[in-house]
Amino acid sequence: MTSLTLALSKGRILEDSLPLLEKLGLAPAGDIDRLLRVPSQDPNVHLVIIRPADVPTYVEHGAADLGIVGKDVLMEHGGDALYEPLDLGIAQCRLSIAAVKGSPFAQPGPLAARKRIRVATKYPEITRRHFAARGEQVEIIKLYGSMELAPLVGLADLIVDLVATGNTLKANGLVETEIICQVSACMVVNKASMKMKHAALRDLLTRMQSLGA
């Protein structure tokens, strides 16, 4: 039998992936809080549990045959070297721009009249592309987390971050000014694996599709 390695994004996507893995008979057969490589209930499928931003790299290099990753991560990484056959519809949220409520930056729309806008984000590429597409140049401040803090302490005028319920923005006195895109988790597949392990991957993807993914 062909063996497959499936890369999973640690955190919210992993939590949302577990019911799907369960239905597919691929639930982790080991301690996912400690182990980085875990067998699944299917002896032919191993799971690796890694940081979301590393999933495209593992799959691109064939260290994993396939992976579950957020579209945000994929857009930031650039997904050309990967097949993206399925939107799983899980971990749904949106990538948005937000500002301090009541600040001059809280108005939606072009920034043209304002100077040296500073945008704090974990997504410098997506942010640069988004503003550049409108002919706006912004100073991008790369952060690794807690973006909501940046405008509160004067580090940035705007943030670009994931929003699900909007509660985190609200709790921190921020308002969403623009949605850049809708985000959900999708399945990505290594191009060489798709050829070499076609039958096993097709079978898995078909089963996922039939579950409504």
Ligand code: AMP
């Ligand atoms: P919320 O308060 O429900 O709008 O959630 C916003 C917080 O959760 C922000 O800090 C986001 O970075 C994070 N977040 C929301 N959705 C996701 C997701 N699908 N994956 C990872 N982080 C998320």
